[in-house]
Amino acid sequence: MITAALFFAFGCYGIALLLDLWRIARGPDSADRILALDTMVINVIALLVLYGVWRGTEIYFEAAMLVAMVGFVSTVAYCRFVLRGDIIE
Amino acid sequence: MSFAAELLISISLVVSGVFGFVGSYGLIKLRTTMQRLHAPTKATTLGVGGVLIASMIYFVAKTGNLSIHELMISLFLFLTAPITANFIAKTYITRNVRAEDLPPSGGEYGWSVYDDPPEGPAGTS
Numbered sequence: 001m002i003t004a005a006l007f008f009a010f011g012c013y014g015i016a017l018l019l020d021l022w023r024i025a026r027g028p029d030s031a032d033r034i035l036a037l038d039t040m041v042i043n044v045i046a047l048l049v050l051y052g053v054w055r056g057t058e059i060y061f062e063a064a065m066l067v068a069m070v071g072f073v074s075t076v077a078y079c080r081f082v083l084r085g086d087i088i089e
Numbered sequence: 090m091s092f093a094a095e096l097l098i099s100i101s102l103v104v105s106g107v108f109g110f111v112g113s114y115g116l117i118k119l120r121t122t123m124q125r126l127h128a129p130t131k132a133t134t135l136g137v138g139g140v141l142i143a144s145m146i147y148f149v150a151k152t153g154n155l156s157i158h159e160l161m162i163s164l165f166l167f168l169t170a171p172i173t174a175n176f177i178a179k180t181y182i183t184r185n186v187r188a189e190d191l192p193p194s195g196g197e198y199g200w201s202v203y204d205d206p207p208e209g210p211a212g213t214s
Contacts, residue, residue: 002147005099005106009140012106016113016133023116023125031122031181038173039113039129042166046109046140049159050102053144056151061158068162072169079176083183083202 006054013043013050034078041071094150098143105139108132122181130174138163 020043023036045064052060077087115128141159148156179202182191188203198204 001095001099002102005102009102009106009109012110016109019113019117026117029122029181029184031177031184032125034180035122035126035129035177036116038177039116039133042129042133042137043109043113045162045166046105046137049137049140049144049162053147058148058156058158061156061162065158065162065165068165068169072165072173075173076176079173079180082180083176 003054006050009050010047013047016043017047030082034075034082037078038071038075041067041075045071090150094146098146098150101139101143101146105136105143108136108139110136112136122185123178126174126178126181130170134166134170137166 017040020036020040024033024040027033027036045067048060048064048067052058052064080087109132112129112131112133115132116125119125119128141163145156145159148154182202188199191200194200
């Protein structure tokens with residue numbers, strides 16, 4: 001039962017990643033692209049945790065934590081760059 | 090692993106998968122950028138929270154030890170999601186909305202997107 005639910009969640013987040021890619025390619029404004037990139041980062045965190053549950057190891061939590069931190073910093077840096085033309089003033 | 094634990098894990102996995110999908114579907118379905126800001130910042134964050142709850146129940150049921158990693162990840166995500174949403178909204182306003190179109194800020198200074206921050210007392214900046 002857990003395996004079936006895991007594969008359902010894998011499919012949902014995989015399709016969600018494709019939809020985010022479509023928005024990145026299409027998005028009329030750079031705010032849309034930043035938003036889609038941030039959503040991709042969050043979906044990848046979910047996929048990493050799901051893979052850890054599937055394999056039954058706890059190794060992937062550190063990877064998920066690192067991806068979360070790098071994703072937050074990169075989103076804020078990209079927004080600062082568009083807002084002020086500079087990242088660290 | 091007991092049947093109740095398996096049922097709980099499966100339910101939270103399915104619910105979180107649906108939430109994650111709805112977040113990204115709203116990203117392509119909604120019409121304007123400010124509307125699109127709603128879907129991923131709320132639904133996807135909740136979806137990841139569901140995945141982390143499922144993983145926590147799974148490892149408690151499997152090994153008997155409570156693992157704190159998931160709590161750290163979900164706390165970090167729940168703290169940072171409003172900040173990124175605020176930054177993206179400011180980015181959109183800077184690029185697409187003129188200062189004359191906004192209502193007055195009601196304070197001594199204008200909106201922070203357009204005006205420089207006010208000078209504090211000497212020595213504080």
